[in-house]
Amino acid sequence: MTTMEIAKKLVELCKQGKNAEALDTLFADEVVSVEAVAMPGAQQEVKGLAAVRAKGEWWVNNHEVHSASVTGPWPHGDRFIVGFEFDVTNKPSGKRMQMAEAALYTVRNGKIIREEFFYDAGM
Structure with missing residues (x-):
């Protein structure tokens, strides 16, 4: 597949x-x-599909998603950006918040090899 x-x-x-x-089909x-910053108790950078999968599972287990939207993609050579917006409630704190982030993906040999997230960490 192309980028x-x-x-x-x-x-x-x-x-x-x-x-x-x-994750199963597109990621190496x-x-x-x-991540833009390390979340409490987590690393800013994780390596390997299992670690990325675990990070996603943590997100799902700790947030109730009321709505989500995805925009893009915007390509640039072997990279592309996707925009995400979420209306979520953090389950442990009960705090509801709106979040927006951009993700930069890098592709090599037909698979995503790197994802980088950009967002306002002060939310």
């Missing part, structure tokens, strides 16, 4: 709530995921 084909497929799967399928086993 743009991967980008479009990722957006399509995310819009359908099929994040696990996206050695993928690196980097």
Whole structure:
């Protein structure tokens, strides 16, 4: 698959709530995921598909998602950006918040090898 084909497929799967399928089909086993800041008790950067999957599971277990939207993709060579907006409630604190982030993905050999998230960490 080309970078743009991967980008479009990722957006399509995310819009359908099929994040696990996206990980299984579009991401390399050695993928690196980097957050804008380290969350409490977590690392800013994780390596490997299992670690990225665990990070996603933590998110789902700790947030009630009221709504989500996905925009893009916006390509640039072997990279692309996708925009995400969420209305969520943090389950442990009960705090409801609106979040917006951009994710930069890098593709090599037909798989996503790196994802980097950009957001206002002061939210």
